[in-house]
Amino acid sequence: MPGLIAKKVGMTSIYDENGKNIACTLIQTGPNVVTQVKTQETDGYTAIQVGFDEKKEKRTSAAMKGHFSKASTSPKRKVIEFRNPVMERGLGDVLKMDEIFSEGEFVDIVGTSKGKGFQGVVKRHNFGGVGQATHGQHNRLRAPGAIGACATPSRVFKGLRMAGRTGGKRVKVMNLRVMKMYPEDGLILVSGAIPGAKNSYVILEK
Structure with a gap:
């Protein structure tokens, strides 16, 4: 059993x-x-x-x-x-x-x-945020940051850790x-x- x-x-x-x-x-x-x-x-x-x-x-x-x-x-x-x-x-x-x-x-x-x-990404994926609120940042402490990958491959890969439904x-x-x-x-x-x-x-x- x-x-x-x-x-x-x-x-x-x-x-x-x-x-x-x-x-x-x-x-x-x-x-x-x-x-x-x-x-x-x-x-x-x-x-x-x-x-x-x-x-x-x-x-x-x-x-x-x-x-x-x-x-x-x-x-x-x-x-x-x-x-x-x-x-x-x-x-x-x-x-x-x-x-x-x-x-x-x-x-x-x-x-x-x-x-x-x-x-958001901080709670969902344990991101650390962007640190201290310097360099003219406003209300961006818990933001995920840039997700682009330049001209190559010029797309966002599937499975990228982003905000979404958590738990359950x-x-x-x-x-x-x-x-x-x-x-x-x-x-x-x-x-x-x-x-x-x-x-x-x-x-x-x-």
Whole structure:
């Protein structure tokens, strides 16, 4: 089994055995239920579909109600597929974090970064600006500067770092250490920051 669906709770910090303060992120996993098992014969590939977080039935379509009822579970808000599962899982099985993860190991976390709208080059690409406001400059401290390339090639290349829409993308942060686990509460504490806002869904992978 490669991972679980979880929800970002927020950030805190703890002290390690050497007295060093480490910034950590608290993640709520809760029970993940297998809502579908895909096989090579029926679907052309092997995978398991996992559901997480309760959803009201009145906000669930009839088709999805039938889909979840096959797994003998209530409707779920978030459904994710994990390809080529390592462990054999059956329809309706509940996946728990202490069966998959353990303290001290490293995990990868996938999430959607915070959307920041249309931003300039300083915020979007970490440009340094043009320095001090001298030589007659007016209101140009955060400007991108010239983008031309003279007579040759007399055009602007695609992919040039310019202003534009920032954030709201799928981001994967690798090798975050599992600092502590609280199986009775369904909580995992990992070192460092993870993408997304509070209460946003993330995917934990081994």
